[in-house]
Amino acid sequence: MQKKLIIFTDSGDTFIDEGTEIRNEEDIVIHADMIPGAGETLKALYDAGYTIAMVADGEEQSFTNVYEENGLGYCFHTRTISEIVGIQKPSERMFQDAMDKNHLTDEDKYRIVMIGNNVRKDVAGANRFGITSILIDWSPRYDMNPASEEEKADYIVHEPKELLALIESLEENLSKVGNV
Numbered sequence: 366m367q368k369k370l371i372i373f374t375d376s377g378d379t380f381i382d383e384g385t386e387i388r389n390e391e392d393i394v395i396h397a398d399m400i401p402g403a404g405e406t407l408k409a410l411y412d413a414g415y416t417i418a419m420v421a422d423g424e425e426q427s428f429t430n431v432y433e434e435n436g437l438g439y440c441f442h443t444r445t446i447s448e449i450v451g452i453q454k455p456s457e458r459m460f461q462d463a464m465d466k467n468h469l470t471d472e473d474k475y476r477i478v479m480i481g482n483n484v485r486k487d488v489a490g491a492n493r494f495g496i497t498s499i500l501i502d503w504s505p506r507y508d509m510n511p512a513s514e515e516e517k518a519d520y521i522v523h524e525p526k527e528l529l530a531l532i533e534s535l536e537e538n539l540s541k542v543g544n545v
Contacts, residue, residue: 367414368413368416370535370539371416372416372418372480373460373463373491374479374480376419376423376428378400378501378504378506378507379480379525380525381403382397382398383397384504385397394431397431400525406525407525408437410532411439416442419441419443419446420459420463420479421445421447422447422453422486423448424448425444425449428446443463443466445463454483454487455486456490457490457493457494460479461494474496480499481498482500482501482502482503482504482507484507484516484517487500488500488515488516488518489513489515492519499521499522500522501524501528
């Protein structure tokens with residue numbers, strides 16, 4: 366059953382462990398491991414009927430390599446990749462591109478969440494764009510301390526498996542009141 370909530374998500378240190386990346390001579394990621402529990406979480410969200418859109422900075426081939434290797438490429442309905450868009454998050458163009466690819470309008474923003482690991486890119490970008498922000502603070506590689514109000518996440522989870530309960534709760538609230 367198709368869910369109302371739309372999930373935009375980052376990739377590195379959100380679902381993929383950046384510390385395990387192996388790159389080729391062109392700096393394309395050719396291998397990376399999933400964060401513990403991330404593959405199961407992504408698959409469970411997809412199987413539950415959520416539309417999942419990747420919104421990530423990097424090279425398109427890197428994401429293809431990693432998610433195909435882990436058998437999860439099919440989980441993304443669309444991909445908005447900075448290499449293709451020509452700019453990185455927190456630019457609104459990244460989020461608008463994801464909305465356009467999913468045939469969403471400004472009236473749909475209330476039902477979109479952005480999951481990411483970077484308060485300056487994912488959280489600030491989502492907050493500026495007017496969508497719900499979820500910080501996954503699993504990785505010690507990034508500073509998780511907000512430097513401004515716009516870098517404060519609406520929700521914080523500590524590992525991918527915590528996303529399931531949060532997303533289901535947001536979906537339930539959305540179904541009840543029509544707003545996240």
